[in-house]
Amino acid sequence: MVRDREAGSKVSRRIFLGGAAAGAAAGTLGGFSRAAAQAPAIAQDVRTDVVIVGSGIGGLTAAVRAQKAGARVIVLEKAYEPGGTTAHSEGSVANNRFETIREDTPLADPEVQRTVCDNVPRFYEFMDRLGAPIAGGGGGGGRGGPPQAGGGAPPAGAGRGAAPGGGGGSRSIAPVAWVNFMVEEVESAGGKVLLETPMLRLLTNRLSEVIGVLAEGPDGPIRILAKSVVLATGGWMGNAQMVTQNITRYFGNLHQRNASFGGRKPLLTGDGLLAAMQLGAATSEGGFDGFYGHMMPARPTKPMHNPLSTYSMYHGPYSVVVNLHGRRFADETQGKQTGKPRGGGEQLINQEVARQPEATAAYIWDESVNVERACADCALGDKDKFPAFRDIGAPVATANTLAELADQMERWGRGIPAAEVMRQLTEYNQAAENGKAWALPIPKAIAAQAAPIKQPPFYAALGQAAITATHGGLRVNAQGQVLSRTGRPIRGLYAAGVDIGNFNNYVYHGNLCIGAAYGYVSGDNAAKQAEPRGGWDIGSLTTG
Ligand SMILES: Cc1cc2nc3c(=O)[nH]c(=O)nc-3n(C[C@H](O)[C@H](O)[C@H](O)COP(=O)(O)OP(=O)(O)OC[C@H]3O[C@@H](n4cnc5c(N)ncnc54)[C@H](O)[C@@H]3O)c2cc1C
Structure with missing residues (x-):
């Protein structure tokens, strides 16, 4: 459970998957024979349908969506509590009008912008069906906690409950209550949210299909095989090298106005982006020198x-x-x-x-x-x-x-x-x-x-200056699939939230909306991902 910002209540840490429990809940995978023999010492092998990396709005929306489509899910979270920057936010999920934001940001990715604009209203409906704490639209705030009035700190031009880009009225999640509600949704349907368990890298087979992740659990490396992975690690504003190269040489002077605020170590270091780039993923055509804060x-x-x-x-x-x-x-x-x-x-x-x-x-x-x-x-x-x-x-x-x-x-x-x-x-x-x-x-x-x-x-x-979220990220299509540098989808790999690049380009139209919309889309498609054609042989763990 994430701390209540006002009440400061205690964080309850989730217990790491025990061996037997892991097998029962997520399906332990046997038979790593050849790969396992050459791989680093693995403390646990686990099998599930969809691994979601990150527990902000992108990750949690994807997780619940995937579960509703029938998938078993495991959510990995690097921090000691779920929620990422989402839990620190004002909660306004902007309902932008496509034509307006195209005009304001002609250099942004039109496919990404279209996908976000089309799917934010579906996210609202999904939240209403779940009974999640979301205000506006007559939803009444759901059963998960007190609703927030609309507004918050939305993009420029948005008044209370107004749509920044002229869409049909924006709605606001109650951030902390919403995160707790969604974690409970995942767990009550048999999924797992593993705290302090960062993804280290993606796993691929010999056809370069993504077939899972290697993560660092409290007891050592954990290998999770899955039909698909959704990257939702929240951007790269805490990555000194990337910020210095792309944005400013004064990285050390920036306030980290995000989930890393006040922490000793930055959490949001571009892990999703970098892991995908190692597999040949394309970066967005623009947005890398801009950020929100x-x-x-x-x-x-x-x-x-x-x-x-x-x-x-x-x-x-x-x-x-x-x-x-x-x-x-x-x-x-x-x-x-x-x-x-x-x-x-x-x-x-x-x-x-x-x-x-x-x-x-x-x-x-x-x-x-x-x-x-x-x-x-x-x-x-x-x-x-x-x-x-x-x-x-x-x-x-x-x-x-x-x-x-x-x-x-x-x-x-x-x-x-x-x-x-x-x-x-x-x-x-x-x-x-x-x-x-x-x-x-x-x-x-x-x-x-x-x-x-x-x-x-x-x-x-x-x-x-303060940095809340980066604008550059992965290139994805309207299905949430991460694209390779040749423009083809990387099989089994999806993204959601700020890991997706070039929705905003210098001018800002909101960030929660990227997680809401792409969590909705990617979670569903990741759940429907077919088994890998090249099987479960973990080529990349042994070869690179
Ligand atoms: C004060 C404030 C107000 C804001 N208000 C608004 C608003 O009203 N409207 C709006 O649109 N935006 C707002 N924002 C911005 C918005 O909150 C974020 O940009 C958004 O929540 C990002 O969502 P996300 O799911 O992409 O990432 P996050 O919510 O940051 O989640 C990413 C998660 O991934 C985890 N992670 C990272 N690396 C790994 C790894 N290797 N393995 C496992 N987990 C990993 C992180 O620890 C984090 O928990 C606000 C931000 C702040 C700080």
Whole structure:
């Protein structure tokens, strides 16, 4: 069971499959003769129909879907509790309209976007049939826990329960209750959710069909043979090398705003993507330099707690944003880049900050933003976030004049020169007063977000870019099958959730929707996967 964020109740660890229990529940496989003789010492051999790797929304949806289609399932989870980033989220499963998101993200994968848009409504119906805790749509929140109001921290443009891309109304899972509900669904139907049991690699036969996984259980390596595997390991934002190569050299400065938050070791290290690439899987054609996240206070002296949205600096587009040199460096609204009249949300300027020195920048705003705008695009509770930033000891400033504010910022000791901040604010305010912020050398293109910073008191907070989910990932088709570099499906291999690439491409349309839709599709297809043509001989364990 995953901890309740509010109540902080204890995690109950699931007991690892015992030998006899494993045989009864999942079907122990005998006869590894030749392969077993040459393989590393295997503590257990297990046989099931579908292995699901990861227990977030992608993995758990796939698991229950596969079970409903008649499959025996085993879910592997690397962490000590299920739920991944899904359990930390605000729960809004975006119901995007295909035409709208195509227009917003022409470089994204149209097949993936179409599949997500078509299947989110089916996911809602599936959840209603199960009685899962999902709000909106008259479902009443299900039997698994309290429903959440719609909204949460959905993609830009979504209001409470609204569809970000103009679809027919988005719905929200109650994240922690939903994860617990789905784990119970899996287990009550005879499936297993194995915690602290990471997949190490995929197993293939001599025809390169995927026939299972090698995992690391508490008692040693465990070999699970299955007709199919669904990868749902939640992205690669904790993989220092990949983030450094694709996104920013300031990996060490990024907040991990995901399941790894506050943990000693990153969980989300691209395990699904890398395991599939070892078998020749294709990566998405785009998305690798983009990611989703929201700025969070820089180097607070006290810990931040869930929900992480409390500290998310959603008001960036309404602020003036300067780097450690005191200079504006990007359009806070990113209006020109996206061409979107309403802007793309704070996640865009967060991506720009990630590439600035130390992935750090200061947001400067005034009382009008605090009162009316601080959370206008996220529909979350408290609008005034300044007290939350101050209470955790983050570098903040407030003053009745901009000059005093800039002096306080210089005293943060991070090298931000007050004179440069004042020069930037003066230039910005002059242009904004005349409605010409779009004409600045670094424009602020969206007029509705480009008011002058003039109503005291003034505020500033130092933030660091935060990474919640990567956009690049595996190439998949509409059936959820992972494609090889030749464009053919890799037999027996499926994906769900953020492991799938290029649904979002710089601009963000939601992440839970990828797990919901592809969990629904891939779980069903994985359950219907025929036995491997090349049999169960584990070629790859011995040869590579
Ligand atoms: C504060 C916050 C608010 C958010 N709000 C929203 C929102 O309202 N709407 C929205 O669309 N998105 C939201 N998100 C983003 C969203 O929660 C995630 O992107 C989404 O949950 C990812 O789902 P997933 O199933 O792909 O991965 P996850 O939920 O992260 O699950 C992946 C799991 O795989 C496990 N794993 C990794 N490697 C292995 C391995 N080798 N073996 C076994 N297991 C492994 C991980 O431990 C993890 O548990 C929010 C995120 C945060 C932090």
